[in-house]
Amino acid sequence: MITDQNHSYIDKHDSSSSTRIFGLDEQNTKVYSMLSREIRALDKKLDNYHSEYNSLKKAVKRLERDVGTQKIELDDLDECVDRETVVDLIHEIISSLINEKDKSSSDSSDSSEEFDSVETVRKRKAVPYKQ
DSSP states (O other): HHHHHHHHHHHHHHHHHHHHHHHHHHHHHHHHHHHHHHHHHHHHHHHHHHHHHHHHHHHHHHHHHHHHHHHHHHHHHHSSSSHHHHHHHHHHHHHHHHHHHTTSSSSSHHHHHHHHHHHHHHHHHHOOOOO
């Protein structure tokens, strides 16, 4: 009888351990499945980010190349034109145009005098082309 009780206890202990282990295995399977889905989703995001990064990297290189080209062209123009003179001429022309608009109701001879003054400024500040 004692042997039967011990044997019965062992069977119950084994069956409860098996149930517990089976429950843990099932739980582990669910967690593993969930983590696998998360990993796949993150891996896909990483691929998308990497692709976007490569596209942006190409765009940056293209822009840097364009900036370099523009700098070369600007240097070439700086050799030909005095920048301050151009700015001064633009200011003179704008002032002249504003005055002309304000005086549009005035005599037409006044506006021709203003254009003569712009021509004078152009001649005074002209910089010869350097070759």
